[in-house]
Amino acid sequence: DVVTRWTIAPSRTRAPSAAARGGGEEAPCAREGEGEHPRAPPRPRPRGGAARGAPPGPPPRGGGHAPPPLAAALGARVRLGAIVQRVTTSGSGYAVEVLHGGVESVDAVLFAAPATAFRSMVVDLPGGEALAATATIPHSSLASVSLGFRREDVAHPMDGFGMLAPSCERRRILGTLFPSSLFGNRAPEGAVLLTTFAGGMRNPEVLALDDDALVAAIREELGALLGVRHEPTFREVRRWHAALPLATHGHAERLAPAIALEAFHPRLGFAGSWRDGLGVNEVMLGGYRAAERLAAGLS
Secondary structure, three states, X not given: OOOOOOOOOOOOOXXXXXXXXXXXXXXXXXXXXXXXXXXXXXXXXXXXXEOOXXXXXXXXXXXXXXXXXXXXXXXXXOOOOOOEEEEEEEOOEEEEEEOOOEEEEEOOEEEOOOHXXXXXXXXXXXXXXXXXHHOXXXXXXXXXXXXEEEHHHEOOOOOOOEEEOOHHHOOOOOEEEOHHHHEOOOOOOOEEEEEEEEEOOOOHHHHHOOHHHHHHHHHHHHHHHHOEOOOOOEEEEEEEEEEEEOOOOOHHHHHHHHHHHHHHOOOEEEOOHHHHOOOHHHHHHHHHHHHHHHHHHHO
């Protein structure tokens, strides 16, 4: 199929690599005279699947198309909008108290909520009160700005998966992904998609900018770093408030209460970015591990 619309579906939430070449560490700051973007001709973008050599990615029309079929298969077994207030033991299992929803008895419990949920949720188990420390894990906010451009308006060959802007360069962005280089079906023919991240601990003030000002700031940075010319033909701005848990000094101590509870309760588990890592792949693997552990506890 010829793609005539944009698909916003970066495969990971991690910061993109150094120098737009796929490296894993933050790039050192360039010396004066360095850092010019190359002028090599662009590599053809695949129209159907992922770029050759790219890691497996989301479904062709984006990762957002995966949950609905799963939700349909689960049906009424999933209750949305149910605010859990308290969890305690009940016989060989647990009792889950839901706001305006009574109490349900379950065989196992998996906490897949943000760490901040433990500010109000009561885990009425021995050691559960210590989760108050887990709730203090600091978080930063992030703006994700996806911009589409005509291919000829971007000088950079876009032959990597993205770039990282090291802090010593004092840029207003954290980095940029190249979704249309990684996967097919991310941009119309003759166009490219750039997804840029800004904010975090480095520049939290950018979250207060309105959409026009934020896009203008990022457009200026992309012009300097990637040779982007002219205005975008597509844009989408998303703000993720308190979305990134930070593993700052003392993180192990803040995780300790959750780990201790798991050790004592084989039918209880914790999963999420605060526990398993920021990358989508890390969060998914953490969920798999937690599910396997609970299944073993139930067998």
